[in-house]
Amino acid sequence: MSSSSTSSVNGFYNPTFEDYRRMAQDPSLSCYEKVGFPDAYRKESEPFIFEDILHKLPTLNQKNKVVLDIGPGCSQLPHMLIALCERNGHTLLLVDSEEMLALLPDKPFIQKHVGQFPKMDAFVNEFQGRVDCLLSYSVLQIAFKEGFFQQFADTALSLLSEGGEMLLGDVPNISKRKRFFASSNGVRYHQHFTGENTLPTVQFNQMEPDHLDDGTLFGLMMRARLQGFDSYLLPQDSRLPFANRREDLLFTRP
Template sequence: MNKFENLTYESFRAMAKDGRLSCYEKIGFPDSYRKGSEKNIFDDIVSKVHALRGKGKVIADIGPGCSELPHMLIDLCERNQSTLILCDSDEMLSHLPDRHFIEKHPGKFPDSIAAIDRHIGKVDAVIVYSVMQHVFLDMNPFIFTDSAVSLLRDGGGELFLGDIPNITKRKRFFSSKAGIEMHKQFTGRDETPVVRFMELDEGKIDDAIVLSILQRYRNAGCESYVMPQGRHLPLATRREDILIVKH
């Protein structure tokens, strides 16, 4: 099995401490997937989350990891005079700087929510980027997302569930002409990727999960949207973002 597959909160705790890993490997990515791309990824996030473009906001990042992305978010929050709440393991958070506008809350979310209960209903934007696939393996994902939504303020609070690998989207892509061509280039072999429909993909997020997240929070009175990633992002063909906005 690929060493970056089936990673859970506990796997990340161990990887954060492993001095042999690069900052990208510590968060579960081969260097080739993230090195040189994180500025584009960050710009894509900022273009989709309104509160990241405003001043004096309360921003939370659940699962910030320790590559360049959280540093870009820290710089942005400093420029915007925003408060930044960071929720991840102590091992991961120890790689990020301590600053006066940052609150670090070590622990697995939502177990750690008691420590931030004063922020419930007050947060302008919660960022959860490239985390849902790991939550999906660890716990009931709706308990996680319900708790993240509970942090949002009324009147426009945003939950951004970004970089969700959707196995059905992946299958659609690798059944297409462009996907087959990309596979051939990647493997250097003249072969068609194996794509199996009508199968249960255990432990993987699929269209059913993505669409049920959209519907669950619409039923709860929020707006919810599935958004494409910028075409130039490394995994745009297989991943997508969800934005939930509280009325």
């Protein structure tokens, strides 16, 4: 994967919306690399990821709903969602850059909306309270890096219909990561991964301006509750590549 076109914080690979636009157009990248993942992290595991998403968003298995994917990217995951929406008669709204959306098929039940959510006033106004199922997978961390993750979550919630559900999935949590790498399991994982007999570096009680943590995730959940939504922090299926350091936020509108 080309590193020159992307940004990294403390060794964490952390592209921006603009980086993804460029990656979408880079013919040397695989469909997984275009969305920021080495093939080894996604190629085999995307069916498990999709299964995990389906468990958390039961509306997807209903019929004739309005489904929104913010940041679908272009790996096999959006193709799985597209096939499911076609089978179930859903309308599927896709929001991403023009370059990324161009890599996904055009079908009568799909509406492509170009833009960087939530900076899309016309789209946001049009779909207030109309989305039955909202998925945004591995995207909240990008909005955090770009400084508008709270607006991202608030605006996404405003789109939910009564009974609607929203999964902000695959969210890296630096606090969870630290807890894991401070454990014996974490040490074994690190030593297996690096092939070295060293200990992972874990530092508690330090500023973490570049990372989502327990505080930001619990804060998002609390704020949503005070705005009239239910909210839950869920673990990922253990077969998922980042299950030891990422988790999923589920919101429902009563």
